[in-house]
Amino acid sequence: MSKFDQDVNYIRALILLSIFKAKSGHPGGSLSSVDFLYFLFDKVLKLKKKDFKNWNRNYFILSKGHCAPALYAVGFIKKFLSFNSLLNLRKIDSNTQGHTDLRKLNWVGASTGSLGQGLSYATGIALGLKSKKVNKKVFVMVGDGEIQEGQVWESLMFSAHYKLDNLIIILDYNKIQSDDFNKNIMNFEPLKDKLISFGMNVQEIDGHNFNQIKNCLLRIKKNKKPNFIISHTIKGKGVTFMENKPQWHGSVKLTFEQIKEALIELNNFEKLRKYL
Ligand SMILES: Cc1ncc(C[n+]2csc(CCOP(=O)(O)OP(=O)(O)O)c2C)c(N)n1
Numbered sequence: 566m567s568k569f570d571q572d573v574n575y576i577r578a579l580i581l582l583s584i585f586k587a588k589s590g591h592p593g594g595s596l597s598s599v600d601f602l603y604f605l606f607d608k609v610l611k612l613k614k615k616d617f618k619n620w621n622r623n624y625f626i627l628s629k630g631h632c633a634p635a636l637y638a639v640g641f642i643k644k645f646l647s648f649n650s651l652l653n654l655r656k657i658d659s660n661t662q663g664h665t666d667l668r669k670l671n672w673v674g675a676s677t678g679s680l681g682q683g684l685s686y687a688t689g690i691a692l693g694l695k696s697k698k699v700n701k702k703v704f705v706m707v708g709d710g711e712i713q714e715g716q717v718w719e720s721l722m723f724s725a726h727y728k729l730d731n732l733i734i735i736l737d738y739n740k741i742q743s744d745d746f747n748k749n750i751m752n753f754e755p756l757k758d759k760l761i762s763f764g765m766n767v768q769e770i771d772g773h774n775f776n777q778i779k780n781c782l783l784r785i786k787k788n789k790k791p792n793f794i795i796s797h798t799i800k801g802k803g804v805t806f807m808e809n810k811p812q813w814h815g816s817v818k819l820t821f822e823q824i825k826e827a828l829i830e831l832n833n834f835e836k837l838r839k840y841l
Pocket residue numbers: 591593594595629631632678679680681707708709710711712737739741742743800814
């Protein structure tokens with residue numbers, strides 16, 4: 566197993582530990598998105614804690630804000646967050662709220678959770694950076710259920726119109742939203758054709774494959790079109806009993822047997838059992 570995969574297994578275990586402690590949270594979409602999140606924070610954004618005081622920097626915004634546990638676990642690995650905060654997920658007044666809160670953590674990019682809005686927010690920052698001629702990028706991750714929101718398509722029109730090639734939208738395409746598969750609730754395929762017609766540079770990758778994540782980011786174009794990466798993933802990835810099952814979307818309470826089984830599969834039970 567590569568070092569990257571080992572790290573991501575540990576991050577997956579931390580996500581589930583925090584959700585177990587909170588007795589609530591969204592495991593499915595946190596586990597599907599975390600490979601891409603970790604790659605961005607570890608290899609691409611190159612952000613240090615002090616950078617978050619400056620506006621002229623790279624940004625990451627988690628528009629699918631209910632997957633905050635994934636961002637927090639990555640933040641812990643990057644030393645933006647304490648272990649204690651990680652274990653205080655969803656507690657009243659903690660800085661690790663169920664959805665990211667910019668007032669409590671300056672490194673989360675935006676307060677999100679109302680689906681659809683984070684993308685518009687990211688688009689505004691991309692426009693601001695461009696108008697100031699600052700050569701930085703804005704990465705934003707959206708969910709596949711989220712893109713059923715009309716506001717998403719308004720912001721795509723906007724970013725194409727303003728030629729925001731500094732905007733990189735990542736779709737965590739895990740095929741499932743709250744209660745069911747997207748295709749049963751509101752089909753949006755053929756998605757790639759729609760995105761191309763909206764003026765995006767579109768790439769399609771396996772979002773659990775390190776090389777494909779790396780290569781798609783190397784292919785980001787500066788051709789006056791926003792970039793859209795369709796990242797195919799598996800909801801609940803890494804924990805067999807959660808994979809591809811809508812009931813693990815959230816907001817779920819994990820039993821001791823379930824967290825134990827999950828941590829064993831992720832090779833982190835011995836390391837983390839003292840916190841259970
Ligand atoms: C505007 C809005 N409507 C409804 C919700 C409740 N909600 C939270 S998660 C979710 C489903 C999201 O599905 P998806 O974007 O596919 O997320 P993922 O599979 O990545 O967890 C819904 C409807 C919300 N947060 N915001």
